[in-house]
Amino acid sequence: xxxxxxxxxxxxxxxxxxxxxxxxxxxxxxxxxxxxxxxxxxxxxxxxxxxxxxxxxxxxxxxxxxxxxxxxxxxxxxxxxxxxxxxxxxxxxxxxxxxxxxxxxxxxxxxxxxxxxxxxxxxxxxxxxxxxxxxxxxxxxxxxxxxxxxxxxxxxxxxxxxxxxxxxxxxxxxxxxxxxxxxxxxxxxxxxxxxxxxxxxxxxxxxxxxxxxxxxxxxxxxxxxxxxxxxxxxxxxxxxxxxxxxxxxxxxxxxxxxxxxxxxxxxxxxxxxxxxxxxxxxxxxxxxxxxxxxxxxxxxxxxxxxxxxxxxxxxxxxxxxxxxxxxxxxxxxxxxxxxxxxxxxxxxxxxxxxxxxxxxxxxxxxxxxxxxxxxxxxxxxxxxxxxxxxxxxxxxxxxxxxxxxxxxxxxxxxxxxxxxxxxxxxxxxxxxxxxxxxxxxxxxxxxxxxxxxxxxxxxxxxxxxxxxxxx
Numbered sequence: 001x002x003x004x005x006x007x008x009x010x011x012x013x014x015x016x017x018x019x020x021x022x023x024x025x026x027x028x029x030x031x032x033x034x035x036x037x038x039x040x041x042x043x044x045x046x047x048x049x050x051x052x053x054x055x056x057x058x059x060x061x062x063x064x065x066x067x068x069x070x071x072x073x074x075x076x077x078x079x080x081x082x083x084x085x086x087x088x089x090x091x092x093x094x095x096x097x098x099x100x101x102x103x104x105x106x107x108x109x110x111x112x113x114x115x116x117x118x119x120x121x122x123x124x125x126x127x128x129x130x131x132x133x134x135x136x137x138x139x140x141x142x143x144x145x146x147x148x149x150x151x152x153x154x155x156x157x158x159x160x161x162x163x164x165x166x167x168x169x170x171x172x173x174x175x176x177x178x179x180x181x182x183x184x185x186x187x188x189x190x191x192x193x194x195x196x197x198x199x200x201x202x203x204x205x206x207x208x209x210x211x212x213x214x215x216x217x218x219x220x221x222x223x224x225x226x227x228x229x230x231x232x233x234x235x236x237x238x239x240x241x242x243x244x245x246x247x248x249x250x251x252x253x254x255x256x257x258x259x260x261x262x263x264x265x266x267x268x269x270x271x272x273x274x275x276x277x278x279x280x281x282x283x284x285x286x287x288x289x290x291x292x293x294x295x296x297x298x299x300x301x302x303x304x305x306x307x308x309x310x311x312x313x314x315x316x317x318x319x320x321x322x323x324x325x326x327x328x329x330x331x332x333x334x335x336x337x338x339x340x341x342x343x344x345x346x347x348x349x350x351x352x353x354x355x356x357x358x359x360x361x362x363x364x365x366x367x368x369x370x371x372x373x374x375x376x377x378x379x380x381x382x383x384x385x386x387x388x389x390x391x392x393x394x395x396x397x398x399x400x401x402x403x404x405x406x407x408x409x410x411x412x413x414x415x416x417x418x419x420x421x422x423x424x425x426x427x428x429x430x431x432x433x434x435x436x437x438x439x440x441x442x443x444x445x446x447x448x449x450x451x452x453x454x455x456x457x458x459x460x461x462x463x464x465x466x467x468x469x470x471x
Contacts, residue, residue, distance in 0.1 A: 021088040022112060022176075024183050026081040029067055030116075033084065035060040037108045041163030054370035055159040056310040057152045063116060065302035071295050072153050077122045081148070083115040083183075085176060113176055114163045116152065119191055121145045125294050127156035127412045128199050128219060128429045133442060137194065142435065148188050148196035154294045156221070156412040157374060158200045158427055170204075177208040181432075188434055198430045206428050215431045215443055218450040220457050222415065222422035224393075224408040229401045232394070235421065243419060243465035250386045251394060257384060259361070260317045261395050266308030274304060277313060277363035280379030295377070300365070310369075312399070316362035316380070316391055364391050366399070373400045375410040393420055419465055424457040 030038065038060040056062060066072040067080060087110040122145060123130055137144035150161050162180065164173050184196045198209065210216045229235045236244045264273065278297045285293035304311050362380035366373060375396050380387055393410055400408045410417060418424065431446075433439035 022085055022179075023088065024083060024085050024180070026083050026117065026187070027106070029080055030060060030063050030082055031067070033060075033082070033106060033111075033114060034108075035064070037106070037111060038063075038114060038163065041111070041114050041165060042160060043163075055157070056307060056367045056369055056374070057155045057157050058159050058163070059307065059310075061306040062303065063152070065299050065306065066153055068302060069296055069298035071299050072118070076294075077120055077124070078153055079119040081117045081119050081187075083113075083117050083180065084111060085113040085115075085180065086110045087112060112165050112168065113173075113180070115150055115161060115180065118149050118151070118153065119146050119193065120149050125154040126151060126197075126199060128197070128217065130197070130431075133433075133438075136441070137435075137438065142194075142438075144194045146191060146193045148184060148191065148193050149199065150184075150197065151199040155376075156200060156427075157409060158202065160205065161198055161201050162205055173204070174208040177205055178212055181209045181212050181214060185432060185434070188432070194435065195431060195433045197432075201428055201430060203428075206430055209430045215433070215439075215446055217429045217431060217446050218453045219427040219429065220424050220453060221409070221412055221427055222417040223425050224397055224400070224410065224417075224422045226400055226404075226406050226408070231401060232398050235397060235401065238467060239421065239465045240467055243421075247394070247420060250389055253386050254384075254390045258318055259384070259387070259390075260319065260358075261391070262315050262317070263366075263395075263399060264313045264315060266304055266311030266313070269304050269308075269311070269313050273313060273315060273360075273363075274300060276315075276360045277365060277377075277379070280363045280381060281365075281377050282379065283381065284379035293377075307367075310367050312366040312368060314364040314366060314391060314395055315360055316364075316387070317358045317360050320357045320359045362387060362391055364395075366396065368403075368405070371406040373403070373405050373408045375408070389420070393417065393422075397421070415460060418460050418463060421465060423464060424460045426457070 027033065042058045042060075043054075063072075066078075070076070072078040072080065084106060086107070123134060126149065134144040152159070162173075162177060164176070168176070188194075188196045198205075201209075206216065227238070229238075236247060239247070275297070278300055281295075281300075282292040285291065304313075361382055361384075362378070364375065364378035366375055368374070373396055375392050378388070378392050380391075396408050396410055399405075408422075410422065431442070433442050
């Protein structure tokens with residue numbers, strides 16, 4: 001494995017330890033740290049609740065499910081190298097092991113901070129796109145991969161990318177972040193990586209890194225905000241007449257198709273329901289991208305089992321006539337009904353004929369935080385106009401209003417969300433490029449991109465569907 005080795009700069013590492021009284025090492029799997037330690041550290045930075053971080057994707061259970069299922073690992077181009085910052089008492093005679101990032105036992109009482117980190121051989125599943133940078137490297141005969149990525153795999157959700165011990169002051173956290181940034185520079189060199197990237201950071205983590213001169217990149221997503229709505233109709237009443245009519249038309253089409261929607265709490269999800277969702281997800285992903293998605297059934301099963309309180313499954317179903325009713329009007333149907341009458345009597349037949357079979361045709365998996373609903377994955381077995389909007393947007397808005405949630409994050413990209421009441425918000429990432437010439441070129445690109453992004457967001461804000469004063 002790529003080790004956190006500073007053999008070529010060992011004097012720098014020793015100076016860092018003596019000055020700051022801590023050490024930094026990496027571990028190859030999150031299980032070495034365990035759920036109590038990881039969730040306690042992440043809870044401090046992610047709006048702590050009684051059960052750990054409110055942002056569900058920062059939780060141990062989520063990241064461990066990715067590793068345990070094989071969705072994340074060397075075989076998929078996401079090699080875990082999670083950083084652990086410990087007090088100096090953790091090192092002692094083990095300086096060399098700590099410097100090389102051995103998977104030795106961690107003393108939880110000594111851990112100051114943790115960071116999810118991966119050595120990557122591609123740029124899939126990040127949602128901060130740097131393919132053009134990789135292509136530029138290739139055109140000049142240079143290797144862009146591997147690279148180091150501090151992120152939640154396959155999850156473009158802003159949140160803490162570093163978990164801290166609760167007794168650290170804000171100033172101490174900022175200082176640790178700056179030291180971690182310096183350390184990532186050294187780690188990238190030791191891994192022969194071209195760069196390191198920290199994606200979808202909070203401002204409190206971004207600022208210490210950018211103050212060191214690391215590159216900041218601006219992006220955007222589209223989120224829905226609950227402005228005290230009492231119902232979906234209340235939300236619609238705040239929109240312009242044109243947009244309100246358009247949304248009502250989309251929703252009426254779904255109603256006319258006879259589709260039924262129901263949210264299921266994680267603990268109530270059956271094996272058959274989860275299997276249906278996975279089938280929908282994989283089918284839709286394959287149709288769109290030519291593969292079955294980054295995530296597999298083992299991952300979804302682990303998440304539902306171990307994060308049941310954070311998971312909601314939306315089932316989309318269509319009532320179907322019973323088998324006896326489906327045979328109505330045909331000769332075979334008449335024979336079947338006669339046989340049913342002779343065997344079980346007319347009462348049983350009537351009950352059978354009035355019964356309906358439910359045909360599941362789509363599903364979506366949502367997550368909940370303290371005040372936010374996250375729409376993550378969906379799929380359908382057939383194409384129905386407006387089904388995606390209803391399943392992934394309108395049902396989520398309905399649920400957020402009913403549950404009193406302040407925000408609905410329906411996933412990355414999709415400017416079509418704007419006309420449905422989702423507002424553009426900024427997202428940020430921090431990058432460091434080791435090649436000096438490419439760093440200058442990428443810095444120029446990021447600066448120009450940021451200006452274009454600000455204009456783009458401003459243009460989208462101008463077409464938001466909400467009524468303005470005087471309307």
